[in-house]
Amino acid sequence: KNEVEQSPQNLTAQEGEFITINCSYSVGISALHWLQQHPGGGIVSLFMLSSGKKKHGRLIATINIQEKHSSLHITASHPRDSAVYICAVRSATSGSRLTFGEGTQLTVNP
């Protein structure tokens, strides 16, 4: 079993839909990251969080430390949101090392 598991692996949505991507992890963590990888390959850090909820524009990330679970939500999705979304955790004992989930491929159709 991977330390970090994401679901779904693939997600297709229509423009305007509300999207949720889930991440579960099995170790104690000090932080969780959500990353976005564009079709061209570039990686952008969307959020780093250790508790509660963060919001940037149409993106919302939540984390429940007790349940070892995080969600990334996209409101009013748009085709430009099409990308791979990767969850990564920094364990409480690993210093700055990140362990990555396998990613969720999101396609938003117009």
Next chain:
Amino acid sequence: DARVTQTPRHKVTEMGQEVTMRCQPILGHNTVFWYRQTMMQGLELLAYFRNRAPLDDSGMPKDRFSAEMPDATLATLKIQPSEPRDSAVYFCASGLVLLASGSYNEQFFGPGTRLTVL
């Protein structure tokens, strides 16, 4: 605007050749990471440095890979000799850890070096 730069962006080489990838972290960042991404394994950490000192290189095959930070503005990842299974995209990322407080900011990724070993 500040960003992590990597060179070269693409590299095609033959098996057995030496490959050197370079990374310039964001000025002021004290932590540098090297990651490898393949279709089979996804993203995996190879090594990381804090204040130019290697903190963890357990993800790196020691017999052929080496990572260094000759100075605060340059990190290098070298493969010698290269093998076809090394074909991947290699990402460098940098971040800032405030050692006194232990607080840590996000990692900023470079554009990657796409390596193909024939």
